[in-house]
Amino acid sequence: MKNASVSLFALFLLLPVLRVSAQDLGGLVDEIESRTHFGIFTDFRSEFFDDDGTHSYEGTFVGHVSTQLSPRFKYFAEFTLTPDRGYFGQIRLERSLFQFFYSDLLQLRFGRLHTPISRWNVLYHHGQYLQTTINRPDILKSSNRLSPIHSTVIEVGGSYGMAAGRVTYAAGIGASDDHIHPPGVGVLLQQNPAWYVSAAFVPERLMDLRIGGTLYREKVQYHPEIDDGRPHNHDLHSIDRDQTINLHMTYDGRKWSLLSELMAVTHWGKERYGGTAGYYAQVERQLPAPYERGIAYVRYDRLVRNMDDPVFSTDPFRVSTGVTSGVRVNIYTRVAITTELRMYGEDLTFPERHLYVQLSAGF
Amino acid sequence: MRRMFSYITLLLGLTGVMAVGTPDVVQAQSDPLVLIVHPENAAEDLSYQDVRRIARLDRLYWTQTDGIVLLLPGPAADERRRTLNRVFQMSEQAFKQHWVSVAYQTEVLSLPRPYTECAVAVRIVGSLKNAAAFVHASCVDETVRVVAVDGKLPSDPGYRL
Numbered sequence: 294m295k296n297a298s299v300s301l302f303a304l305f306l307l308l309p310v311l312r313v314s315a316q317d318l319g320g321l322v323d324e325i326e327s328r329t330h331f332g333i334f335t336d337f338r339s340e341f342f343d344d345d346g347t348h349s350y351e352g353t354f355v356g357h358v359s360t361q362l363s364p365r366f367k368y369f370a371e372f373t374l375t376p377d378r379g380y381f382g383q384i385r386l387e388r389s390l391f392q393f394f395y396s397d398l399l400q401l402r403f404g405r406l407h408t409p410i411s412r413w414n415v416l417y418h419h420g421q422y423l424q425t426t427i428n429r430p431d432i433l434k435s436s437n438r439l440s441p442i443h444s445t446v447i448e449v450g451g452s453y454g455m456a457a458g459r460v461t462y463a464a465g466i467g468a469s470d471d472h473i474h475p476p477g478v479g480v481l482l483q484q485n486p487a488w489y490v491s492a493a494f495v496p497e498r499l500m501d502l503r504i505g506g507t508l509y510r511e512k513v514q515y516h517p518e519i520d521d522g523r524p525h526n527h528d529l530h531s532i533d534r535d536q537t538i539n540l541h542m543t544y545d546g547r548k549w550s551l552l553s554e555l556m557a558v559t560h561w562g563k564e565r566y567g568g569t570a571g572y573y574a575q576v577e578r579q580l581p582a583p584y585e586r587g588i589a590y591v592r593y594d595r596l597v598r599n600m601d602d603p604v605f606s607t608d609p610f611r612v613s614t615g616v617t618s619g620v621r622v623n624i625y626t627r628v629a630i631t632t633e634l635r636m637y638g639e640d641l642t643f644p645e646r647h648l649y650v651q652l653s654a655g656f
Numbered sequence: 657m658r659r660m661f662s663y664i665t666l667l668l669g670l671t672g673v674m675a676v677g678t679p680d681v682v683q684a685q686s687d688p689l690v691l692i693v694h695p696e697n698a699a700e701d702l703s704y705q706d707v708r709r710i711a712r713l714d715r716l717y718w719t720q721t722d723g724i725v726l727l728l729p730g731p732a733a734d735e736r737r738r739t740l741n742r743v744f745q746m747s748e749q750a751f752k753q754h755w756v757s758v759a760y761q762t763e764v765l766s767l768p769r770p771y772t773e774c775a776v777a778v779r780i781v782g783s784l785k786n787a788a789a790f791v792h793a794s795c796v797d798e799t800v801r802v803v804a805v806d807g808k809l810p811s812d813p814g815y816r817l
Binding site (some may be wrong): 328330332334359361367369372388390393394395396397398401402406415417420422423452454459495497498500548563585586601623626627655 | 703706707708709714715717720721723745746747748749750752753756757758759761762763765767768
């Protein structure tokens with residue numbers, strides 16, 4: 294409720310913020326000085342599960358607003374509205390950040406944001422209309438406990454151009470807003486002071502290619518008051534630090550694109566628990582004429598868990614594999630329909646099969 | 657299982673039918689595109705890649721701290737198709753989605769301003785020292801300056817816009 298109040302307050306506070314230039318060019322400059330932008334995403338999807346023939350429905354409404362408060366200062370807020378726990382709906386403040394732009398090389402951000410621990414997390418997150426697929430990669434699902442996807446931080450970042458290409462960087466310090474919740478253990482770990490550094494390179498001759506990575510570290514803490522009454526996993530109590538390393542390579546061409554990421558996780562407790570890693574590779578291809586409104590895609594996901602790591606010791610599988618494929622069709626300029634088949638399991642011999650249909654829009 | 661594949665067949669068929677679109681009509685353009693700036697702007701010659709970076713907002717500043725105010729052709733502007741083809745290398749659909757995506761990622765200070773008539777863009781660039789716009793060469797007057805691309809002006813062979 295507190296989040297809802299904050300979101301609505303931020304939205305209404307920013308509605309009237311339209312700056313007017315002192316210069317008079319018949320209103321032309323006034324128009325370009327109006328720097329408030331509103332955006333909306335909405336989606337509705339249905340999932341069919343083949344084991345028992347059941348199906349479910351889900352939808353999301355995402356609003357975001359940004360306003361340039363001064364020639365160098367900007368505020369951005371995003372909220373989500375989802376039908377949750379049987380009522381419509383749960384409103385949540387997703388992002389709220391101030392940004393200071395000094396130059397290409399130096400920019401500051403502070404507030405709640407999507408942790409740049411993954412390219413997908415920065416590009417899409419709740420932007421269901423923006424992403425081609427319906428499901429996000431397995432390494433970014435909170436249930437898989439690989440990546441803290443929300444953070445409240447102060448971050449310095451920017452980009453530097455040189456002959457070979459352009460380097461972008463970001464370094465932040467703050468705290469993650471996410472929890473680690475191993476299944477069936479009944480204990481949460483809340484994450485405390487965290488820091489990250491990330492960098493990426495875009496070559497001069499191939500601007501659609503991007504190669505980069507992130508190192509993320511944080512302290513973690515056991516919270517007994519969140520215990521749900523089930524037996525404690527005492528090894529989990531000892532974990533006090535974790536580290537996530539991400540490497541990504543993306544190519545966003547005119548006809549086809551590639552998204553690929555690798556993520557490796559280490560926890561420190563009674564001992565060092567490394568060896569948990571996941572990756573995905575997704576290829577998208579625009580269909581040839583006269584079907585160019587359609588994009589066909591396929592993604593391969595794989596996770597390998599260290600079962601000695603208390604965070605993953607209660608997972609049903611050491612290795613899990615997923616294959617996601619589908620077709621997205623842009624039926625109107627800002628409306629798309631997507632059909633997706635996802636197979637997931639310990640291996641793909643007897644996988645779970647899910648079929649999804651989604652209607653999404655972005656404005 | 658059969659029920660599942662019936663669903664798949666039906667839905668893929670439906671999406672395939674909906675995917676049929678009208679092919680883009682490629683129009684011949686003899687009037688080259690130019691990047692114009694204020695006459696006092698220090699930028700005289702940019703690489704093609706830098707022009708693309710400015711257009712895509714990968715580069716936000718002319719100099720250390722002098723921000724770029726960018727004007728791009730709106731949907732009804734004559735320059736629209738050529739800008740999409742030569743600068744952005746995107747379809748109309750991808751172009752619109754690109755800006756929704758840029759707004760969502762929060763990495764830029766403000767979005768480009770669309771214009772409908774190139775005369776309006778020329779007037780604004782001639783009045784704002786840090787403004788830039790992509791317009792047809794035929795629209796340029798003495799109030800603005802054309803930026804060379806890879807050392808070439810529109811009259812030179814091999815000009816890329």
